[in-house]
Amino acid sequence: MSGNVLIKSSLDETTLRSRGKVRDIYEIGDQLLLVTTDRVSAFDVVLPNGIPDKGSVLNQLSLFWFEKSQDLVPNHVVTGDPDAYPAELRPFRDQLAQRSMLVKKLEPVPFECVVRGYLYGSGWQEYKKTGSVCGIELPPDMQQADRFDEPLFTPSTKADTGHDINVSEDVMANALGRELTDKLKKISLELYRLGQREAEQKNIIIADTKFEFGREPENGDVYLIDEVLTPDSSRFWPREEYAPGREQPSFDKQFVREYLETLDWDKKPPGPELPREVVDGTQERYLRAYRSLTGRSDL
Numbered sequence: 154m155s156g157n158v159l160i161k162s163s164l165d166e167t168t169l170r171s172r173g174k175v176r177d178i179y180e181i182g183d184q185l186l187l188v189t190t191d192r193v194s195a196f197d198v199v200l201p202n203g204i205p206d207k208g209s210v211l212n213q214l215s216l217f218w219f220e221k222s223q224d225l226v227p228n229h230v231v232t233g234d235p236d237a238y239p240a241e242l243r244p245f246r247d248q249l250a251q252r253s254m255l256v257k258k259l260e261p262v263p264f265e266c267v268v269r270g271y272l273y274g275s276g277w278q279e280y281k282k283t284g285s286v287c288g289i290e291l292p293p294d295m296q297q298a299d300r301f302d303e304p305l306f307t308p309s310t311k312a313d314t315g316h317d318i319n320v321s322e323d324v325m326a327n328a329l330g331r332e333l334t335d336k337l338k339k340i341s342l343e344l345y346r347l348g349q350r351e352a353e354q355k356n357i358i359i360a361d362t363k364f365e366f367g368r369e370p371e372n373g374d375v376y377l378i379d380e381v382l383t384p385d386s387s388r389f390w391p392r393e394e395y396a397p398g399r400e401q402p403s404f405d406k407q408f409v410r411e412y413l414e415t416l417d418w419d420k421k422p423p424g425p426e427l428p429r430e431v432v433d434g435t436q437e438r439y440l441r442a443y444r445s446l447t448g449r450s451d452l
Contacts, residue, residue: 176189
């Protein structure tokens with residue numbers, strides 16, 4: 154495993170549009186350059202040290218799924234090959250290799266399209282209180298991590314800072330219109346089922362995930378954007394260890410969250426530094442997910 158960590162990209166004269174929790178976004182003419190760093194966030198706080206290989210895993214896994222899903226929905230990728238980038242980016246190839254992609258500039262849809270295949274996380278917490286998830290009534294006596302007969306579409310708001318908020322499908326439809334909401338729901342469920350089928354063949358369960366979409370300003374066409382079925386946007390569980398009624402081992406940053414829960418930390422910035430064993434354990438989980446899903450060993 155490599156030890157190089159990119160916490161913050163620096164592309165000199167290139168116009169920086171924004172720095173998110175993980176991605177740095179640059180303006181490149183009428184396109185955007187997404188650079189996926191090795192930053193790690195938990196409880197909406199970016200932690201001081203990063204996870205080696207994390208950015209490359211997220212970027213390359215997203216490119217893998219963008220290609221797999223392009224028959225279901227077009228996506229925003231122009232190219233993920235730094236050798237095909239504009240000449241002005243060539244001096245930065247070492248920063249950009251494996252962890253970047255050039256994409257179309259689109260108008261983001263202001264909701265995250267969450268699909269849940271299992272009763273877990275915030276869905277489990279809500280179910281224990283109300284017997285429902287995002288307004289969807291569920292059978293009584295379900296256990297933590299039970300699989301749903303059919304996946305649930307449970308959108309959330311997209312917050313620039315702080316927590317995203319789970320909302321009902323009707324709230325999304327009131328904001329976007331029923332036609333667009335129905336279209337995004339249909340695409341999201343199809344994408345989740347595609348990922349679920351592929352992953353289960355590799356002995357991984359995708360418990361839940363979130364998709365983001367953008368629209369062409371001129372004609373309103375819908376594109377899949379951001380990241381797809383990664384350890385940051387999804388819960389990945391080892392299939393052979395799955396058992397309902399308890400917490401599940403995972404290949405995502407749950408390992409980091411579980412460590413942080415043992416600390417006397419108020420979950421406000423600044424975040425604590427992660428010890429070496431947590432960094433190494435998280436890196437190993439991300440790489441295992443990537444290698445298992447793609448069949449590749451290039452990371």
